[in-house]
Amino acid sequence: MINRKQLLSMIEEMETFSPSNAKIKLEQYATDAIASVELGFIAGIMHADLQERLVIDLGAGTGRLSITCLFFGAWRVIGVEIDLDAIKIARDNAKKFGFDDKLDLIIANVSPEKFIIRRKLNKDDLDKEITIVMNPPFGVHDKGADLRFLMAAINVPRVRVIYSFHLKNERNRQYIRNKMEKVNWEVVSLYQTEMFIPRLYKFHEKTRKKVEVDIYRIMPVE
Numbered sequence: 001m002i003n004r005k006q007l008l009s010m011i012e013e014m015e016t017f018s019p020s021n022a023k024i025k026l027e028q029y030a031t032d033a034i035a036s037v038e039l040g041f042i043a044g045i046m047h048a049d050l051q052e053r054l055v056i057d058l059g060a061g062t063g064r065l066s067i068t069c070l071f072f073g074a075w076r077v078i079g080v081e082i083d084l085d086a087i088k089i090a091r092d093n094a095k096k097f098g099f100d101d102k103l104d105l106i107i108a109n110v111s112p113e114k115f116i117i118r119r120k121l122n123k124d125d126l127d128k129e130i131t132i133v134m135n136p137p138f139g140v141h142d143k144g145a146d147l148r149f150l151m152a153a154i155n156v157p158r159v160r161v162i163y164s165f166h167l168k169n170e171r172n173r174q175y176i177r178n179k180m181e182k183v184n185w186e187v188v189s190l191y192q193t194e195m196f197i198p199r200l201y202k203f204h205e206k207t208r209k210k211v212e213v214d215i216y217r218i219m220p221v222e
């Protein structure tokens with residue numbers, strides 16, 4: 001067993017986006033290690049939503065969140081990502097931690113309209129319940145991206161629960177709650193945390209910026 005501190009330093013040391021490869025139009029920011037572990041703890045320990053689950057990570061990027069879920073006992077993770085450069089990094093990271101057979105990476109555009117997860121499920125996955133995790137683009141450079149990710153998530157068959165990071169503010173909370181209610185899903189809980197965003201893009205002024213975020217736990221209305 002590894003402890004929280006060891007897990008944090010392993011995740012922090014993972015290869016991730018750098019100023020030379022990060023693509024701003026895709027809002028590529030590595031999920032902060034503390035926030036990743038926070039999500040793993042909330043989903044895996046508090047709600048038992050990771051062990052033995054098939055986890056799907058939308059916008060998997062360099063794999064921090066996917067690999068965190070594997071450390072918390074996920075059966076298997078399917079990471080969906082549009083950018084091949086990020087997928088290559090995620091693949092190397094999985095290998096480094098011995099999770100190469102447990103992290104499957106699909107190159108695809110996450111969108112509510114055309115979603116292709118189904119074809120990746122194999123026989124052993126079929127009796128597993130599905131948990132979706134994601135740190136989607138917050139919609140700052142790609143307007144509406146966060147909602148598109150949520151709508152794509154609820155369209156995946158057999159999803160039990162979604163964990164998703166969004167910028168913390170009251171308007172966002174109200175907006176996401178309303179949108180989910182309209183499609184018969186519900187924001188069951190919100191957990192506040194923070195992320196440190198390193199200086200990746202030219203317009204960043206500070207070397208590190210603290211951003212307050214919420215982790216949403218979203219479920220279908222029974």
Ligand code: SAH
Pocket residue numbers: 016026027028029030031058059060061062063064065066080081082083086108109110111135136137145
């Ligand atoms: N958890 C990831 C970072 C998520 S940042 C990590 O640890 O690295 C958001 C990710 O969503 C980026 O990797 C970005 O390339 C991806 N993305 C943005 N738009 C997308 C789309 N339409 N379809 C799939 N992935 C997308």
